[in-house]
Amino acid sequence: EEMVNVIVEGGAVPALVCHLKVPPMAAAVEEEQQPRPFEHEVEKGAAFALGLLAVKPEHQQLIVDAGALPLLVTLLRRHKNATNSRAVNSLIRRAADAITNLAHENSNIKTCIRIEGGIPPLVELLESQDIKVQRAAAGALRTLAFKNDENKTLIVDCNALPTLILMLRSEDAAIHYEAVGVIGNLVHSSPNIKKEVLNAGALQPVIGLLSSCCTESQREAALLLGQFASADSECKVHIVQRGAVRPLIDMLQSADFQLREMSAFALGRLAQ
Known part of the structure; x- marks a missing residue:
């Protein structure tokens, strides 16, 4: 320095x-x-x-x-x-x-x-x-x-949304980590953008990242699902129906504290 x-x-x-x-x-x-x-x-x-x-x-x-x-x-x-x-x-x-x-x-x-x-x-x-x-x-x-x-x-x-959502499906961990991070920052405290992101088809690839080999992507995906779950009860139903609950529960067993914290946050939002 x-x-x-x-x-x-x-x-x-x-x-x-x-x-x-x-x-x-x-x-x-x-x-x-x-x-x-x-x-x-x-x-x-x-x-x-x-x-x-x-x-x-x-x-x-x-x-x-x-x-x-x-x-x-x-x-x-x-x-x-x-x-x-x-x-x-x-x-x-x-x-x-x-x-x-x-x-x-x-x-x-x-x-x-x-x-x-x-x-x-x-x-x-x-x-x-x-x-x-x-x-x-x-x-x-x-x-x-x-x-x-x-x-x-x-x-x-x-x-940007269609390309970012394609990037969520990338096999390169660094690519899907950055993409989910961009989307997370876009939807934070922005309900209208949150709706646009969901309408653009982000939900399923974000749920898919819960099973990523990249811990950072898992954490960002769990946080994003928690943000999606606050939108309305209909979105919560879609998150559950598309298979997010089991990987979120599995993440509670992780040695990574932040991963446990984000999965608990998402599950809490889904349970509200």
Whole structure:
């Protein structure tokens, strides 16, 4: 942490933000659609470094004030005219991760990211063929949706729900963990979005995650079912009929305290 402070105090933030832009010579080559060595590497390194610096809350606003947000949002769209998909996917992942860290527990920056147009490209990236890009985009949306009603509404309006629900069925634990986390943050204290999520077909894949090999996904799924169960008695009936009770009871035997806590929460909601 001391080293991070030294780096920031030495003026690294504005220098790194400058390197989020495409180098002038590279931009000229890019217009000719020619591949180039080390394509996107400088921008990727700058985004990665800024993401690490943003882990400290006192540095988040400093990075935003240096003009990082519009440049990071531009990087999210880099795939549209890229010639090297592997390199650009790595860059996009770093940009999404930097946005996640900048927005972490910072409601003002979450709003700024929405204003800069960051949410639509992140929703679009949920459909990436690169699993790591999918995961990074979902992680960013999860953070942006947390306790921010305007961001939640825009994520849903950008038609994220069908893709997120498909991701719940992914065999990759990291993918379905992030997807259930995004949906959980979307429905929290938002009854209208909760109805949209249920109408979009989320219930069965969420119940399926109760039997996941990923403890974190199990925990998030149990929490989400507890939130669904508060909606109305009809939803409770569907949850029970579709087989959620037995895996929830089995989870009470888990060695993981948080898993036991979430399963008890869901069962309590179902019993009310």
